[in-house]
Amino acid sequence: MDENLHSPQRRLIELRMEHADLDGLIDRDVEGAPRDDLSLRRLKKRRLVLRDQISRLETELDPPEPA
Numbered sequence: 001m002d003e004n005l006h007s008p009q010r011r012l013i014e015l016r017m018e019h020a021d022l023d024g025l026i027d028r029d030v031e032g033a034p035r036d037d038l039s040l041r042r043l044k045k046r047r048l049v050l051r052d053q054i055s056r057l058e059t060e061l062d063p064p065e066p067a
Contacts, residue, residue, distance in 0.1 A: 008061055015054045022047040 004010060026043050 008057060012054065012057045012061065015050055015057065019047060019050040019054060022050065 022043055026040065026047065029040050029043070
């Protein structure tokens, strides 16, 4: 069971959840009057980092087929 806690599939799920949480935070901040541009930029940068990590992990788990 401990293997499942550290599996790449589990990590992918966690990254996707964190990305979705950041999407919600960013959307709420943008819809309202953004009070802190710096924190909004940091959230967006973190979201991009997560997107890159998700993409890398997806490619690792399901590599593209050669042409």
